Amino acid sequence: MSAEEKFDVIIIGAGPAGSACAYILARAGKNVLMVERGSSPGSKNVTGGRLYTYALEMVEPGLYKQAPLQRRVVREQIMMLGENSAVNIDYVNYDFGEDVPQSYTVLRAPFDEWFANEAEKQGAFVASGILVDGLIEENGKIVGIKAGEDEMYADVVVAADGVNSFIAQKAGLRPDIPAHTLGIGVKEIIELPDEIIAARFNLQGDQGAAKVAIGCSDGIAGGAFIYTNKGSISLGLVLNPEQVGQKGRSIQEILQDFKMHPAILPLLEGGKTVEYGAHLVPEQGYQGVPSRLYRDGLLVVGDAAGFVINTGTIIRGIDLAIISGAAAANAILNSIEGTHAGPLYMEELQKLALLPTMKMFAGWHSIISIPRMYKEYPELANDVMRFMFTVDGQVPEKMSKAMMNIAKRHVAVKQMLGDGWKLFKSV
Amino acid sequence: MGKVIACYKWVPDEADIKINSDHTIDLSKAKWKISDYDKNAIEAAVQAAQVLEGKAVSLTFGGANAKSSLKDALSRGPDEACWINSDLASEADGFVTATVLAAAVRKMEDVSLVICAEGASDTYARQITPRLGAELDWPVITSVSNISINGNTIRAERQLDDCIQTVEAELPAVISVLPEVNDAPLPSLKAVIAASKKPVTELGDKDLGITDLTSKTRVQSQKAYVMIRKNIIFTEGDALDQVKELVGNLKKEGIL
Numbered sequence: 139m140s141a142e143e144k145f146d147v148i149i150i151g152a153g154p155a156g157s158a159c160a161y162i163l164a165r166a167g168k169n170v171l172m173v174e175r176g177s178s179p180g181s182k183n184v185t186g187g188r189l190y191t192y193a194l195e196m197v198e199p200g201l202y203k204q205a206p207l208q209r210r211v212v213r214e215q216i217m218m219l220g221e222n223s224a225v226n227i228d229y230v231n232y233d234f235g236e237d238v239p240q241s242y243t244v245l246r247a248p249f250d251e252w253f254a255n256e257a258e259k260q261g262a263f264v265a266s267g268i269l270v271d272g273l274i275e276e277n278g279k280i281v282g283i284k285a286g287e288d289e290m291y292a293d294v295v296v297a298a299d300g301v302n303s304f305i306a307q308k309a310g311l312r313p314d315i316p317a318h319t320l321g322i323g324v325k326e327i328i329e330l331p332d333e334i335i336a337a338r339f340n341l342q343g344d345q346g347a348a349k350v351a352i353g354c355s356d357g358i359a360g361g362a363f364i365y366t367n368k369g370s371i372s373l374g375l376v377l378n379p380e381q382v383g384q385k386g387r388s389i390q391e392i393l394q395d396f397k398m399h400p401a402i403l404p405l406l407e408g409g410k411t412v413e414y415g416a417h418l419v420p421e422q423g424y425q426g427v428p429s430r431l432y433r434d435g436l437l438v439v440g441d442a443a444g445f446v447i448n449t450g451t452i453i454r455g456i457d458l459a460i461i462s463g464a465a466a467a468n469a470i471l472n473s474i475e476g477t478h479a480g481p482l483y484m485e486e487l488q489k490l491a492l493l494p495t496m497k498m499f500a501g502w503h504s505i506i507s508i509p510r511m512y513k514e515y516p517e518l519a520n521d522v523m524r525f526m527f528t529v530d531g532q533v534p535e536k537m538s539k540a541m542m543n544i545a546k547r548h549v550a551v552k553q554m555l556g557d558g559w560k561l562f563k564s565v
Numbered sequence: 566m567g568k569v570i571a572c573y574k575w576v577p578d579e580a581d582i583k584i585n586s587d588h589t590i591d592l593s594k595a596k597w598k599i600s601d602y603d604k605n606a607i608e609a610a611v612q613a614a615q616v617l618e619g620k621a622v623s624l625t626f627g628g629a630n631a632k633s634s635l636k637d638a639l640s641r642g643p644d645e646a647c648w649i650n651s652d653l654a655s656e657a658d659g660f661v662t663a664t665v666l667a668a669a670v671r672k673m674e675d676v677s678l679v680i681c682a683e684g685a686s687d688t689y690a691r692q693i694t695p696r697l698g699a700e701l702d703w704p705v706i707t708s709v710s711n712i713s714i715n716g717n718t719i720r721a722e723r724q725l726d727d728c729i730q731t732v733e734a735e736l737p738a739v740i741s742v743l744p745e746v747n748d749a750p751l752p753s754l755k756a757v758i759a760a761s762k763k764p765v766t767e768l769g770d771k772d773l774g775i776t777d778l779t780s781k782t783r784v785q786s787q788k789a790y791v792m793i794r795k796n797i798i799f800t801e802g803d804a805l806d807q808v809k810e811l812v813g814n815l816k817k818e819g820i821l
Contacts, residue, residue, distance in 0.1 A: 290758075
């Protein structure tokens, strides 16, 4: 094969994982090809959009300052929706993002394009609009990729091709993905003037809010998110596709109901939906990570490796993608022409705290799989609040008794104890 | 052995164009692309160059942002690219663009054929091909849906409203092609990689020795138009009456 057909590393997918990997490798002088299926990096992405900036710091200190970020998140909100009511927990910390940058909302189309461009500036070669059809294997080792008629060789191939990674499947590292391990995410970007966003979410300047909500999915396992951007908000739902099917409801309908909820509508009113999309989301946390993340000549990073943490209150994916991309790059740099990069990659994932963090949150998946989390408990919370704030001139029920009655109305005592035990055990 | 030039325009993606409430057009969020029809022109030039055993050259007249177009153009097959980098491009009318392109064609030696698309996907003014022909004093063939080249003769099928006309001309010539002329394939991985190694010539408008580069027409405003709906609901009488009334109305409007 000629020199033109061989790279040191080929990266499949120009999302945050791929670009982080390409950036570090190219900076170190490696000959890197990053192949992107979309017409430009980010064009295929639907992520709601929040980036914990520590991850970009690991790629290059100060890099995040040039990134097209939206708003600095200072306000964290958790909402439990009832039929016609809502319990809202609002935590604001104005130190967020001052000394220690923590998180910013992002729009992925401009962010991914910027990040790939930064990798290109370091010397990586980015080829967009190219679908990788498969891998080239020789004597059990992955030695390159196939794209249409073309074959291209490399010491190491990095699969950064996202949640339904066909590359990891083709390499035999992942089975065809069963529906119950995934969420289906739908999202809209709704344009609103910045002063209206600031007023509705109680923000100033570049401050941003991140809101998660439960009790808005018609009892289906899942929840909603709202992120404030510059001049727009991102709003969406992540739902269990199996249960959506069983309920016989369309996802758009559930999203529409959420948007029309009296506690949500005033946030959106007058806005214009300028973009909508749907995508799969890895939902299983640590349990969803394939038992093997490498083969000789192949490393799997980002969503393709199932690196997502959803605790119900925070959703992390972009930062883990970047960290795993960095881990793969470090492993390749520490190896001799990619030989045995796999075990080194696993070491890096430990060292960069990715796998230990995922393990730490491993139990959370069993909490979010408690069916009562999506209907009974949010309703219970709303009833408790109603009792506490109702003044009608009658003698109120005794507090303890009232609470017990409310609880019993929604969940059997035995179930509640069981769920409590599950919560305690998992966390 | 002559060169075949494919002219293309770097245009905002129409999918990203926004209309403001006052009907003005907002291009600030638009990505830019090679005008879709021009992709067929580039492919036609690559094919013609093979027949003529010459080089295919992509040629564009655009501002600084058109630099991003070069790699894309080259990945579609031309051997080299030429970019006239000028701020005049954004305000240019057909006269200026054709004058610039003709000067660039003259500067390149041994050109056999210039291929444009019938019109650009943003303005679709259909000015460039005839004007280029006049500037170069070469034969012009427009609305081409099929090309064959034999020696120094080009034979082209012109797709007209209700017939197909076959025309022959001696090279060098200027032609404009319709999208039907070929299926412009998506660039392959190797073509994309090879594109970055192909030669690019960058020229300024001043390098072309043109004295008059003043647009003869100036765009005064560019606004979206609003279709006013009539919102007529036929409620009188039974279904048959309503249909009759609907048909009557459509006839009155000249639709039927």
